[in-house]
Amino acid sequence: MSDGEGARAPSLWLDPPPQPGPALEGDVRADAVVVGAGFTGLWAALALRERGADVVVLERSYAGFGASGRNAGHLTPTIGKDLPTLLRLYGRERGGALVRFAEAAVEHVEAAIAERGLDCDYVAAGNVIAGVHPGQAAALERVARAARELGGAMRMLSEAELAERGLPRFVACGYLDERGGVLDPGKYVRALREEALRAGARLYESTPVDAIAEGPEVRVETPRGSASAPHLILATNAYTPRLGLLRRAVAPLYVSLLATAPLGAEQRERIGWPGGEGIYTAHEVLESHRLTADGRIVSGSRHVRWAYGERALPDREPRTFAALEAMFRARFPELADVAAERAWSGPIAMTLDFLPAVGRAGRHGNVLFGIGYCGHGVAQASYVGTLLAKLAVGEDPGHPEIVGRRRVPMPPEPLRTLVARAILTTLQALDRRTDRRARPRPR
Numbered sequence: 001m002s003d004g005e006g007a008r009a010p011s012l013w014l015d016p017p018p019q020p021g022p023a024l025e026g027d028v029r030a031d032a033v034v035v036g037a038g039f040t041g042l043w044a045a046l047a048l049r050e051r052g053a054d055v056v057v058l059e060r061s062y063a064g065f066g067a068s069g070r071n072a073g074h075l076t077p078t079i080g081k082d083l084p085t086l087l088r089l090y091g092r093e094r095g096g097a098l099v100r101f102a103e104a105a106v107e108h109v110e111a112a113i114a115e116r117g118l119d120c121d122y123v124a125a126g127n128v129i130a131g132v133h134p135g136q137a138a139a140l141e142r143v144a145r146a147a148r149e150l151g152g153a154m155r156m157l158s159e160a161e162l163a164e165r166g167l168p169r170f171v172a173c174g175y176l177d178e179r180g181g182v183l184d185p186g187k188y189v190r191a192l193r194e195e196a197l198r199a200g201a202r203l204y205e206s207t208p209v210d211a212i213a214e215g216p217e218v219r220v221e222t223p224r225g226s227a228s229a230p231h232l233i234l235a236t237n238a239y240t241p242r243l244g245l246l247r248r249a250v251a252p253l254y255v256s257l258l259a260t261a262p263l264g265a266e267q268r269e270r271i272g273w274p275g276g277e278g279i280y281t282a283h284e285v286l287e288s289h290r291l292t293a294d295g296r297i298v299s300g301s302r303h304v305r306w307a308y309g310e311r312a313l314p315d316r317e318p319r320t321f322a323a324l325e326a327m328f329r330a331r332f333p334e335l336a337d338v339a340a341e342r343a344w345s346g347p348i349a350m351t352l353d354f355l356p357a358v359g360r361a362g363r364h365g366n367v368l369f370g371i372g373y374c375g376h377g378v379a380q381a382s383y384v385g386t387l388l389a390k391l392a393v394g395e396d397p398g399h400p401e402i403v404g405r406r407r408v409p410m411p412p413e414p415l416r417t418l419v420a421r422a423i424l425t426t427l428q429a430l431d432r433r434t435d436r437r438a439r440p441r442p443r
């Protein structure tokens with residue numbers, strides 16, 4: 001697989017990479033300072049402006065540089081490790097509230113796309129959670145049952161419906177999560193940037209925040225200036241611990257994706273998949289597969305990389321990319337003549353309980369944060385951005401099941417890495433076993 005011309009772009013979606021806007025020079029003041037211009041930060045800025053607050057956004061690179069411009073674009077109400085675990089841990093009431101939070105997040109994005117006319121190639125076809133062998137059907141039934149108990153909109157697909165939908169043949173069984181679909185995350189994050197600017201947010205790009213001084217008025221230092229405000233909003237997701245904050249709240253995990261060349265009409269026909277549903281597999285460390293507007297397949301997740309402490313891992317890692325290509329070839333043997341054109345990576349922020357960390361920090365309670373979406377932030381981060389804006393202006397954001405909830409701290413290093421590596425090794429062994437049993441649907 002060659003990185004080719006795209007080698008310097010962060011992903012398929014942002015190629016060529018956007019030119020950053022102006023950097024911060026001098027000292028500025030606002031009602032709120034937002035650090036990070038991904039989904040969380042841009043939505044926080046937009047929602048603050050719509051409430052009349054003056055807002056400054058500081059972004060180290062350019063809007064979408066982080067996970068928001070690199071993800072696979074599945075818009076899903078996925079929350080927690082899985083729904084049976086959510087039900088067991090939290091019961092019907094709180095588990096149901098968590099499911100409603102995740103569904104509200106999807107609805108929030110869908111409403112924004114429709115009402116604001118965000119151009120992001122959204123296909124509202126839902127997402128299928130697929131077993132790769134028929135023996136997985138019973139476990140998938142359990143998930144669909146837990147979903148029903150928690151009020152979620154998931155249902156098992158019968159064999160007839162799998163065939164009718166013409167899903168790729170590696171989908172041996174599966175359920176459909178009817179909410180959501182797939183979008184182009186690069187277009188979505190850039191459209192949000194435009195919306196925030198149009199609403200009057202002051203965005204400074206190429207502006208890393210180096211230091212934060214707390215107080216009733218928070219002041220952040222950047223290389224050539226500073227910004228202060230009564231509220232600081234941290235929208236730095238997996239990068240947050242590197243700021244020296246919330247170190248025990250999240251840990252970064254690096255996720256990679258590959259994109260094929262655009263499929264020709266005949267190649268497209270070979271795989272079917274006319275509805276363009278997003279597909280996740282029911283592996284312990286799931287795989288994701290989707291079609292793009294220009295007829296590529298974007299596949300990945302699965303082969304993740306763990307980082308020790310706050311260490312940043314390289315974006316490009318040939319061994320991981322080779323493993324992804326092998327995974328893609330195993331799922332789509334009928335596309336042996338399609339090139340895997342490029343691959344890229346980005347960090348997601350994991351929490352110990354797989355729920356986002358949203359709340360207030362700091363001695364004065366005026367450092368607000370929304371991080372830790374565990375790889376499901378297209379919907380959640382967008383929604384949490386608006387909740388943070390509400391918190392900052394003194395509105396009730398609702399969702400007490402998420403906002404200000406009691407969090408489970410990560411163990412300190414080196415224990416954290418030892419435990420994480422042991423868990424990942426076990427899960428990967430289980431997934432290899434699942435793969436050995438993989439059996440595509442008959443034609």
Ligand SMILES: Cc1cc2nc3c(=O)[nH]c(=O)nc-3n(C[C@H](O)[C@H](O)[C@H](O)COP(=O)(O)OP(=O)(O)OC[C@H]3O[C@@H](n4cnc5c(N)ncnc54)[C@H](O)[C@@H]3O)c2cc1C
Pocket residue numbers: 035036037038039040041058059060061062063064065066067068069070071072073074075076207208209210235236237238239240243255256257288344345346347348370371373374375376377378379380381
């Ligand atoms: C490969 C991959 C695939 C994924 N697939 C999906 C998917 O299909 N569906 C889904 O729901 N989720 C997916 N995710 C997760 C989703 O992308 C994230 O949850 C979401 O984008 C988080 O948004 P955010 O704004 O909180 O963080 P980010 O988008 O990471 O934004 C944080 C921003 O903060 C900036 N920043 C960091 N430090 C500083 C600093 N010191 N000063 C100034 N700025 C700073 C960064 O440059 C960055 O732009 C995926 C993630 C990855 C990496």
